[in-house]
Amino acid sequence: MCSRDCCSGPGGSHRGNTCTDKKGAKSGSLAGEKIIPTPQSLLYPYEVIEEIADFITKGSGMRPRIGIICGSGLGSLADMIQDPKIFEYEKIPNFPVSTVEGHAGRLVVGTLEGATVMAMQGRFHFYEGYPLAKCSMPVRVMKLCGVEYLFATNAAGGINPRFQVGDIMLMHDHVNMLGFAGNSPLQGPNDPRFGPRFPALVNSYNKDLINKAIEIAKAMGIESNIHVGVYSCLGGPNYETIAELKALRMMGVDAVGMSTVHEVITARHCDMKVFAFSLITNKCATEYSDKKDEEANHDEVMAVAKNRQKACCELVSRLIREIHMASA
Numbered sequence: 001m002c003s004r005d006c007c008s009g010p011g012g013s014h015r016g017n018t019c020t021d022k023k024g025a026k027s028g029s030l031a032g033e034k035i036i037p038t039p040q041s042l043l044y045p046y047e048v049i050e051e052i053a054d055f056i057t058k059g060s061g062m063r064p065r066i067g068i069i070c071g072s073g074l075g076s077l078a079d080m081i082q083d084p085k086i087f088e089y090e091k092i093p094n095f096p097v098s099t100v101e102g103h104a105g106r107l108v109v110g111t112l113e114g115a116t117v118m119a120m121q122g123r124f125h126f127y128e129g130y131p132l133a134k135c136s137m138p139v140r141v142m143k144l145c146g147v148e149y150l151f152a153t154n155a156a157g158g159i160n161p162r163f164q165v166g167d168i169m170l171m172h173d174h175v176n177m178l179g180f181a182g183n184s185p186l187q188g189p190n191d192p193r194f195g196p197r198f199p200a201l202v203n204s205y206n207k208d209l210i211n212k213a214i215e216i217a218k219a220m221g222i223e224s225n226i227h228v229g230v231y232s233c234l235g236g237p238n239y240e241t242i243a244e245l246k247a248l249r250m251m252g253v254d255a256v257g258m259s260t261v262h263e264v265i266t267a268r269h270c271d272m273k274v275f276a277f278s279l280i281t282n283k284c285a286t287e288y289s290d291k292k293d294e295e296a297n298h299d300e301v302m303a304v305a306k307n308r309q310k311a312c313c314e315l316v317s318r319l320i321r322e323i324h325m326a327s328a
């Protein structure tokens with residue numbers, strides 16, 4: 001792994017003055033001893049994204065219309081896909097590898113409820129050592145594959161005291177804590193073939209899709225487990241302190257995690273329609289207490305996700321059916 005600031009994360013290395021990723025792609029350079037960091041937006045130029053997208057569309061014989069990102073423990077969303085063509089991340093040129101438990105590390109392309117879809121069974125997180133542009137690079141690949149709708153899902157801690165473990169929060173907005181700290185997947189020179197220099201993010205979460213999801217939840221009889229709220233992404237991998245959770249609550253955050261926001265920014269930048277939800281896998285303590293069971297842990301996150309996968313799968317498949325029927 002490249003330990004310097006110029007490289008693209010796990011698998012990177014230096015050859016002479018050149019920094020390479022695990023497949024040997026150049027991702028930065030050194031000038032003598034001085035490191036010139038590569039701006040995030042240049043880690044994956046348009047042509048490289050195009051190559052990856054070609055690999056997937058030619059390999060699957062499909063141009064998927066809907067992209068799904070499976071959150072921690074929610075890989076079963078991709079298991080619903082019919083006639084799947086599976087691409088292990090290791091075998092996709094210039095693709096990162098998944099390093100987190102509950103993220104299998106494969107791309108599944110096929111059909112779901114009649115719609116052509118591609119799903120990431122495993123996403124990339126900032127805390128794995130990947131820059132944000134690398135974490136959200138697959139969203140641009142989706143775009144060039146033909147994807148119009150991004151479905152991003154995640155496991156998150158519930159800060160809103162009304163939220164219970166197992167509830168689903170439809171995201172209608174976010175607070176980008178990594179952005180507050182000056183980090184963005186769009187940092188660096190802008191390529192207008194993807195989108196504008198200064199993308200607006202109000203109305204990022206498609207209201208029609210949120211309303212349709214609420215109707216579907218009613219039809220499923222789970223409306224009491226459905227909320228609409230604000231998600232915030234922190235860098236992780238540590239979970240939050242009580243003081244941080246109190247601060248997030250004061251800012252209007254309902255659920256917290258370590259993903260999704262940079263994917264949504266990348267998707268909106270290239271004008272994709274976004275639907276996103278958080279499965280609440282743990283309740284976040286916002287008061288000091290000695291109770292050990294209030295500490296978040298990844299085993300619990302995975303176990304709750306497994307228990308609730310049926311409801312999440314039904315919600316996603318029914319919403320995809322609606323989108324497909326509306327355009328048929």
Ligand SMILES: O=P(O)(O)O[C@H]1O[C@H](CO)[C@@H](O)[C@H]1O
Pocket residue numbers: 070071072100123125153154155156236257258259260297298301
């Ligand atoms: O956001 P996803 O990938 O669902 O996973 C969430 O769960 C993990 C922590 O348990 C973190 O990776 C956090 O972001």
Ligand SMILES: Nc1nc2[nH]cnc2c(=O)[nH]1
Pocket residue numbers: 155156157158234236238239240256257258281282284296301
């Ligand atoms: N940051 C964060 N991520 C999570 N993912 C699942 N639960 C949590 C949590 O409580 N905090």
